[in-house]
Amino acid sequence: MFILTRLSxxxxxxxxxxxxxxxxxxxxQINTRYANKVIHKVGLAICLYDILKSSDGLIGSGxxxxxxxxxxxxxxxxxFKGEVITGRIANSTPHGIHVRxxxxxxxxxxxxxxxxxxxxDHNEQVWVWRTEDGDxxxxxxxxxxxxxxxxxxFIDNTPVDPALRDSxxxxxxxxxxxxxxxxxxxxLGVVAWW
Amino acid sequence: xxxxxxxxxxxxxxxxxxxxxxxxxxxxxxxxEQGPAAAMKPGNLETVMKxxxxxxxxxxxxxxxxxVTIKLVEALAKSSLQFEKIEVLMMLNHxxxxxxxxxVFIEELESRLxxxxxxxxxxxIQSAVHSKANHVISEN
Numbered sequence: 001m002f003i004l005t006r007l008s009x010x011x012x013x014x015x016x017x018x019x020x021x022x023x024x025x026x027x028x029q030i031n032t033r034y035a036n037k038v039i040h041k042v043g044l045a046i047c048l049y050d051i052l053k054s055s056d057g058l059i060g061s062g063x064x065x066x067x068x069x070x071x072x073x074x075x076x077x078x079x080f081k082g083e084v085i086t087g088r089i090a091n092s093t094p095h096g097i098h099v100r101x102x103x104x105x106x107x108x109x110x111x112x113x114x115x116x117x118x119x120x121d122h123n124e125q126v127w128v129w130r131t132e133d134g135d136x137x138x139x140x141x142x143x144x145x146x147x148x149x150x151x152x153x154f155i156d157n158t159p160v161d162p163a164l165r166d167s168x169x170x171x172x173x174x175x176x177x178x179x180x181x182x183x184x185x186x187x188l189g190v191v192a193w194w
Numbered sequence: 195x196x197x198x199x200x201x202x203x204x205x206x207x208x209x210x211x212x213x214x215x216x217x218x219x220x221x222x223x224x225x226x227e228q229g230p231a232a233a234m235k236p237g238n239l240e241t242v243m244k245x246x247x248x249x250x251x252x253x254x255x256x257x258x259x260x261x262v263t264i265k266l267v268e269a270l271a272k273s274s275l276q277f278e279k280i281e282v283l284m285m286l287n288h289x290x291x292x293x294x295x296x297x298v299f300i301e302e303l304e305s306r307l308x309x310x311x312x313x314x315x316x317x318x319i320q321s322a323v324h325s326k327a328n329h330v331i332s333e334n
Contacts, residue, residue, distance in 0.1 A: 001287065002210045006199040024224075028236065036242035042200050046242055049213065073202065075210055084284055084298050086253065103245035144252065146298070187298035194294050 001079045004049055005042055008071045009033070013057070015064045026051060026070055034074055036103075038176040041154050043078030044104060077104060079149045079179065086146045086191060089139055092127050094120045097139055099147065099181065106178035109147055113182035115189065129189070137193055144191045147181035204279070207255035207287045208263050214243050254289040257323060266322040273318075275311060289319050 017025045027048055034045040050073055057066035079085055087099040087107060099107040115129045127139040155174045183189050221235060270282045284299040293312055297303045
């Protein structure tokens, strides 16, 4: 579910941070830049793991900022295809089930990937799995659910003109990283069932 | 920014939790040493660390310790059953309790393992869970 990714980047430390130990200042800068952000084709960066190398600082003319080349490793959320993870059911629609983890919301289980015999109950707005034995099992909201990761998709959003940003609805903004999961094998589904 | 190695290693949930708790402890120590101003951390970092801890609190990672984890990984990886690395990782993250749960994490479970071997694997996993529980009791 989590991986380590090695990156290199040019980190700038402003004169206001010169009183802080350099190692700490670098850590703060790297975390400001990457924590809780999606890196295209890599995954959702969580936080700095360790710093491997750093160059001598070079002071840029005019600003007094110190520029340092740093090689470091980040903890990244990137489940592999076929991995089984648990999350909670955020909501259900006739198209499928939205699942969220506390730190990541863009997970969708399409209706074709649910157990055979699953139907959507429009009154209750939940998916119901009618088993071969005639039992009815409910995918209730907020239940802990176990699912398998089937597909992942990265979308590189181009920057939007700041003047147009307000008129753009949230729905037009595509999530930069999203997962598609499945739930059709014994042992998957709501954890309490098994 | 340059990505040098997209996936250098895989981390278990326990390792991520341990790392974040260690970082949080270090930041708390800074408050006592250098005053609250030094401990002002970026908001995005605070958010994601809190959310990760909240999430991992619902998983098996909270009942694991480094010794027990290492012992469990060695027992599973070195066994003659030839598990894949990712299978060991998933078993470690989820600590399956019965055969149905184990079947989710291991491909072709029934053709690869006999009934006795399945019971043996489940016993190894359960003993790891229990040794931690006993450890907590003896500490108290």
